[in-house]
Amino acid sequence: MKNKKIISIALIFALMFTFASMLGMSTFAQTDENETQGIETPILISYQYLTGANLYASVQGETNAAAAYRAFADKAETEGYLAVANLFRATADAEAKHADDEWAILQSMGETERPTAETPTVGSTAQNLQTAFEGETYEYTVMYLGFLETATKEENAEAARIFRWAMKAEEVHAGNYKDVLNNLQDADYLNEKYGEVYRCVTCGEVDTERPSTCPVCGAVGKTFVEYNIKEKTPFADKGIIALIAAIVIIAIVAITFVLIKKRSK
Ligand SMILES: [Fe+2]
Ligand SMILES: [Fe+2]
Incomplete structure (x- = not known):
C-alpha cells in the first residue's frame, strides 16, 4: 500500500517534469530562431x-x-x-x-x-x-x-x-x-x-x-x-478640409438666419 502511494507520487512528479521540460524546450526553440535572424521580437x-x-x-x-x-x-x-x-x-x-x-x-x-x-x-x-x-x-x-x-x-x-x-x-x-x-x-x-x-x-x-x-x-x-x-497638406487630406469648411459655413449661415429671425419678431 505504502509502495503504491510512493510510486503514484513519483509518477505524478515525472509527468510534471516531462511537461515542464517540453514547455521549456519549445520556448528555447523560438528564441533561437529569432536570434538567428538578428531581430529583437517579443x-x-x-x-x-x-x-x-x-x-x-x-x-x-x-x-x-x-x-x-x-x-x-x-x-x-x-x-x-x-x-x-x-x-x-x-x-x-x-x-x-x-x-x-x-x-x-x-x-x-x-x-x-x-x-x-x-x-x-x-x-x-x-x-x-x-x-x-x-x-x-x-x-x-x-x-x-x-x-x-x-x-x-x-x-x-x-x-x-x-x-x-x-x-x-x-x-x-x-x-x-x-x-x-x-x-x-x-x-x-x-x-x-x-x-x-x-x-x-x-x-x-x-x-x-x-x-x-x-x-x-x-x-x-x-x-x-x-x-x-x-x-x-497631402492631396488625400483635401476632402476632409473641404468638408470641415463646408460644415463651418453652413453653421455660420444657420446661426445668422436664426439671429435675423429673432430680431424680426
Ligand atoms: Fe522606409
Ligand atoms: Fe507601389
Whole structure:
C-alpha cells in the first residue's frame, strides 16, 4: 500500500517534469530562431508560426519609423530644410501604411494588442537623415529579407507579399535619404528634386516624379499621393478640409438666419 502511494507520487512528479521540460524546450526553440535572424521580437509563444512574431516586430518597427520621421520633418522645417521635411512626411505616411497592412494580417491571425509608437530621439537634420538611412538599410538588407524568407517557408503568401513590397520600398527610401544627406548644403537641388514627391498608396514607394506605374508593386501612377513644399497638406487630406469648411459655413449661415429671425419678431 505504502509502495503504491510512493510510486503514484513519483509518477505524478515525472509527468510534471516531462511537461515542464517540453514547455521549456519549445520556448528555447523560438528564441533561437529569432536570434538567428538578428531581430529583437517579443517572444509570442501563442503564435504557431514565426511569421506572427515577425509581423508583430515589423508593426512595431514601422510605427516607430513613422513617428520618428514626423518628428524629423518638424525638425527639418525649423532648420529651414522644407524639401527634406516634405520627404520625411511622405515617407512617414509610407511607413504608417506598412504598419497598417502588417497589422491587418496579424489581426486576422488573432492578435488583439497593436504595438504603439516609442518616443523618437531627434537630433540635427543631418543626424536624423543618417539615422533614417541606417534604419532603412537594416530593414531592406536584414529584417525584411529574413521575414520574407520565413513567410515563404511557412507558406504565408499574404505576409510574404507585404514583406516583399516593404523591403523594396525601404530600399528606395534609403536611396532618397542618402541622396539628400549627400546634397544637404545644395538648397536648389533639394527643392528641385524633393520639393514635390509622390507616395504609392499601395506599397509605400516614394518617388521624386509621378511614375506611370509603381516600380515596386505596379500600381497606377495616378493613385500616387503628391506632397509638395508649396502645399504641405497631402492631396488625400483635401476632402476632409473641404468638408470641415463646408460644415463651418453652413453653421455660420444657420446661426445668422436664426439671429435675423429673432430680431424680426
Ligand atoms: Fe522606409
Ligand atoms: Fe507601389
